[in-house]
Amino acid sequence: MEISQAFGYALQALTDPKLLFCLAVGVFLGIYVGAIPGLSVTMATSLLISFTYSWATLPALAAMVGVYIGGVYGGSRSAILLNIPGAPAAVATALEGYPLARKGLAGQAIGVTVIQSVLGGFIGTMILCLGAPYLSKFAMRFAPRDYFLLAVIGLFLVSSLGNNRPARGILSAALGLFIGFIGLDNQTGHNRFVLGASGSMFRTYMMLGVSYVVVMIGLFGMSEALIQLRDLTTTPVKQKVDKIIPSWKNTVRFIPLTLKSSLIGAVVGALPGTGGDIAALLAYDQAKRTTKNPETPFGEGAMEGLVAPESANNAAVGGACIPMLSLGIPGDAVTAIMLGAMYIHGLNPGPLLMTNSPDVFYYIIGAMFVGNIFLLIFGFTGIKAFSKIVEIPKEILMPIIILLSVVGAFSINNSIMDVYWMIAFGILGYVMKLYHFPVGPTVLGIILSDLLELNFRRAATTVGNSLPALLTDIVSHPVSLVLAVFVICMAITSSSPYKRWKAKH
Amino acid sequence: MKKIIAILMAAVMVCSLAACGSGTSSAPTNSGSSAAKPAETAAYPTKSIQGSIMWSAGGICDTVSRAAGLVAQEELGQSIVFTNRPGSGGGVSTAYVNAQAADGYELLFGAENPQIAKVMGTSELDYDDFYPICLLSNSYGGIYVAKDSKYQTVEDLFNDMLANPGQVIAATTGAGGLPETAATIIRSISGTEPNMVPFDGENECAIAVMGGNADFAVSTLGSIASFYQSGDIRILAMFHNERLEGFDDVPAITEIYPEYNEVLPWGPFYGVFVKQGTDQAIIDTLTAAFSKACEAPDFQELVASKGCFVMNMTGDEAVEYLRKYRSTTSYMLYDSGVATIDPASVGIER
Numbered sequence: 001m002e003i004s005q006a007f008g009y010a011l012q013a014l015t016d017p018k019l020l021f022c023l024a025v026g027v028f029l030g031i032y033v034g035a036i037p038g039l040s041v042t043m044a045t046s047l048l049i050s051f052t053y054s055w056a057t058l059p060a061l062a063a064m065v066g067v068y069i070g071g072v073y074g075g076s077r078s079a080i081l082l083n084i085p086g087a088p089a090a091v092a093t094a095l096e097g098y099p100l101a102r103k104g105l106a107g108q109a110i111g112v113t114v115i116q117s118v119l120g121g122f123i124g125t126m127i128l129c130l131g132a133p134y135l136s137k138f139a140m141r142f143a144p145r146d147y148f149l150l151a152v153i154g155l156f157l158v159s160s161l162g163n164n165r166p167a168r169g170i171l172s173a174a175l176g177l178f179i180g181f182i183g184l185d186n187q188t189g190h191n192r193f194v195l196g197a198s199g200s201m202f203r204t205y206m207m208l209g210v211s212y213v214v215v216m217i218g219l220f221g222m223s224e225a226l227i228q229l230r231d232l233t234t235t236p237v238k239q240k241v242d243k244i245i246p247s248w249k250n251t252v253r254f255i256p257l258t259l260k261s262s263l264i265g266a267v268v269g270a271l272p273g274t275g276g277d278i279a280a281l282l283a284y285d286q287a288k289r290t291t292k293n294p295e296t297p298f299g300e301g302a303m304e305g306l307v308a309p310e311s312a313n314n315a316a317v318g319g320a321c322i323p324m325l326s327l328g329i330p331g332d333a334v335t336a337i338m339l340g341a342m343y344i345h346g347l348n349p350g351p352l353l354m355t356n357s358p359d360v361f362y363y364i365i366g367a368m369f370v371g372n373i374f375l376l377i378f379g380f381t382g383i384k385a386f387s388k389i390v391e392i393p394k395e396i397l398m399p400i401i402i403l404l405s406v407v408g409a410f411s412i413n414n415s416i417m418d419v420y421w422m423i424a425f426g427i428l429g430y431v432m433k434l435y436h437f438p439v440g441p442t443v444l445g446i447i448l449s450d451l452l453e454l455n456f457r458r459a460a461t462t463v464g465n466s467l468p469a470l471l472t473d474i475v476s477h478p479v480s481l482v483l484a485v486f487v488i489c490m491a492i493t494s495s496s497p498y499k500r501w502k503a504k505h
Numbered sequence: 506m507k508k509i510i511a512i513l514m515a516a517v518m519v520c521s522l523a524a525c526g527s528g529t530s531s532a533p534t535n536s537g538s539s540a541a542k543p544a545e546t547a548a549y550p551t552k553s554i555q556g557s558i559m560w561s562a563g564g565i566c567d568t569v570s571r572a573a574g575l576v577a578q579e580e581l582g583q584s585i586v587f588t589n590r591p592g593s594g595g596g597v598s599t600a601y602v603n604a605q606a607a608d609g610y611e612l613l614f615g616a617e618n619p620q621i622a623k624v625m626g627t628s629e630l631d632y633d634d635f636y637p638i639c640l641l642s643n644s645y646g647g648i649y650v651a652k653d654s655k656y657q658t659v660e661d662l663f664n665d666m667l668a669n670p671g672q673v674i675a676a677t678t679g680a681g682g683l684p685e686t687a688a689t690i691i692r693s694i695s696g697t698e699p700n701m702v703p704f705d706g707e708n709e710c711a712i713a714v715m716g717g718n719a720d721f722a723v724s725t726l727g728s729i730a731s732f733y734q735s736g737d738i739r740i741l742a743m744f745h746n747e748r749l750e751g752f753d754d755v756p757a758i759t760e761i762y763p764e765y766n767e768v769l770p771w772g773p774f775y776g777v778f779v780k781q782g783t784d785q786a787i788i789d790t791l792t793a794a795f796s797k798a799c800e801a802p803d804f805q806e807l808v809a810s811k812g813c814f815v816m817n818m819t820g821d822e823a824v825e826y827l828r829k830y831r832s833t834t835s836y837m838l839y840d841s842g843v844a845t846i847d848p849a850s851v852g853i854e855r
Contacts, residue, residue, distance in 0.1 A: 046587065049571075139712075140712050140715050140716035141716045141717060141718075142716070143716070143718045144702075144718065183592075184592045184593050184596070184597055187679045187680070187703040188679070188680060200604065201604050203600075203604075204597075204600045204601050204604045207592070207593075207597055207600060208590060208592065208597055208601070272709065272712060327712070328731055329708050329711075329712060330562065330708075333562070336561070336562035337562060339562075340562060340567060340568060340571050343568045343571075343572065343807060344571060344572055344575060344803075344807075346803060346806060346807065348731055348810055349731075350731025350732065350734075350735065351731060351732060351735035351737055352731060352734055352735045413588055414555065414586070454705075458702050458703070458704070461700065461701075461702045461703075462674055462700070462702055462718070464671060464700065
């Protein structure tokens with residue numbers, strides 16, 4: 001394959017007006033679908049398939065890549081404005097973005113997330129372009145024990161997502177893990193904590209487990225609305241929307257953090273078992289740990305806390321495409337649907353895609369570059385209108401949020417049972433917030449529960465269920481060893497003796 | 506006062522929405538579903554149809570189901586909305602569809618797995634509880650290793666397993682899945698003791714084998730054909746009694762171990778089902794649509810590229826096929842000691 005020819009295929013993304021149009025519409029729709037809690041990118045792409053299948057291959061893929069890129073960004077908007085993440089990948093964004101909105105800086109916060117999403121997207125695509133063969137090999141060799149260690153690192157995020165009462169954060173996370181364990185155990189076929197009469201709808205629902213998106217909408221959306229309704233006397237903050245586009249200086253200042261976060265995003269995204277949500281949380285955590293003197297403390301609207309998750313989750317898009325394009329294996333739920341679409345269009349995604357259909361392979365890479373340019377353009381649309389949402393009186397806005405939460409929960413699986421669970425978690429979240437239990441760790445616990453448990457069991461089974469053998473296994477593999485050292489370091493730095501020692505020196 | 510009004514407003518909105526939804530168990534995606542109710546059987550379908558796929562997205566069952574669904578929805582004039590409901594070797598999906606109304610708006614897209622659920626004890630439901638709209642395609646299994654594996658032939662692999670019981674890692678998809686069932690059949694016939702590690706799906710099994718995290722796996726040809734073509738894996742033997750087109754250099758396991766003739770041919774199939782008790786007129790409409798899908802050139806090409814064969818089996822023929830499949834497979838598993846539940850005790854005749 002000549003480089004010029006490959007470049008030619010990629011350039012189609014820019015030169016073919018029809019493809020350009022499909023891509024643009026995709027990005028635009030993606031942003032606004034992503035901004036609504038509960039309407040996920042996964043759902044948008046699967047709906048898209050049902051009417052793009054009669055199209056030619058490339059326009060269909062253009063629309064899908066567009067929705068993917070736009071949707072991953074869009075989740076941050078509602079996170080900033082309403083403290084309700086549009087998607088799990090935006091949970092970390094809400095932690096810093098919402099305090100900014102309360103200071104009247106929502107416009108500025110959205111501006112930063114656009115720039116960082118675009119930068120992350122570009123870096124992710126670059127990594128896909130240059131590092132796909134190496135990263136896909138790395139991802140393939142990533143063993144169950146490594147996924148387990150990654151999940152353990154994820155558990156330490158509790159200290160970042162929680163408040164100044166660590167015990168409550170840990171309790172919240174434990175609750176999340178417990179919720180994650182509900183349902184049918186896939187490896188043995190046994191039911192865990194499944195209630196209800198045999199054959200009833202309730203039981204069938206519990207067998208499938210509670211969707212973490214339902215929990216997220218309840219804990220963040222519904223409960224936030226309930227909390228806000230307690231105090232209607234506060235007047236909404238007037239939003240300053242004159243300086244939306246972040247200054248050049250401010251963007252350059254964060255470049256090292258952007259690069260670091262994007263790298264985390266791309267690598268975590270490339271692993272078939274993990275996606276943008278875990279990438280964003282890990283990036284936020286490392287930003288919080290490594291930033292020495294943030295202008296604004298974390299939790300009160302630190303820009304670093306927006307930069308890290310936003311660049312990471314968009315870089316994860318490029319990462320997730322690595323196993324999809326080089327192995328025909330999905331990197332996350334959206335790429336799984338895109339793979340299905342490729343089959344339907346008569347392509348045979350797999351290790352031979354690059355040889356058999358180089359036009360498709362390079363077009364997708366080209367489309368991701370151009371899609372990010374569209375994101376830069378459309379990302380700055382509607383900010384003024386969106387920021388006004390925060391200025392709507394609470395007695396009107398909050399019921400609308402509850403309504404949206406109900407619609408969002410229902411639309412995941414068209415199941416009314418999801419709505420009941422969402423409402424239940426909304427009330428739980430309200431009580432948790434009243435008693436200062438952070439809700440972020442609960443969502444974290446659910447996201448991590450499968451990764452943690454299934455991979456621990458796999459790792460243990462692999463070595464014949466012997467703990468010494470598992471430890472030997474970890475020490476004797478470089479990747480596992482590095483991850484294990486990380487775990488130990490995080491454990492030490494999170495401990496109180498270390499913190500006391502640090503405070504003295 | 507303001508506060509009370511706001512809370513009331515919120516409560517009313519939630520209640521009204523909840524009430525809308527609970528009227529019908531499936532999604533009223535089209536407006537006016539209540540008005541259409543009396544005419545439902547006369548003019549089926551009047552709203553979008555839900556499809557539950559019993560394996561995860563991107564796998565072979567998923568691919569075949571979605572491809573057939575796309576042609577069929579054109580014929581039906583209503584879209585089919587797919588949801589993957591994997592788990593318990595298909596038991597989650599059968600339980601889900603069985604809990605819905607038998608009105609033709611909830612389709613089950615499944616593989617062979619429920620037909621062994623009763624003897625393996627993974628679920629109380631099998632295809633007796635459903636009516637086959639159309640059996641779409643079938644395939645066979647292959648025993649494969651990574652390209653740089655030390656095993657050159659299937660004898661190498663089996664001999665190593667016999668010499669080192671519990672040491673050779675087999676990737677499976679958990680109880681009730683094809684890789685585990687096939688590996689268990691091999692264990693009972695050849696006496697091999699693999700260490701079975703369950704992964705999420707056949708795709709994940711392939712990654713584990715290629716990445717060196719598992720030594721071998723038995724999978725549907727559909728999920729490994731592309732890795733075979735690219736040379737990333739080597740298929741040591743077909744889990745079948747003859748060689749297959751497109752895999753000419755791969756020997757059938759019966760060429761090396763003739764004792765496998767007793768249980769083979771055996772392999773997966775993929776089909777679409779509705780709950781028993783669905784109106785015959787609805788069944789006929791659906792059957793015509795999916796039968797048409799099987800004849801579509803796009804579908805046939807896709808199925809062939811995945812190492813599968815088009816079946817297009819409907820009506821009594823399909824019911825008879827399912828009955829026979831369940832009987833032979835259940836007794837094969839029971840006689841060989843793989844299944845511990847006596848098929849006769851759960852009403853399966855030999």
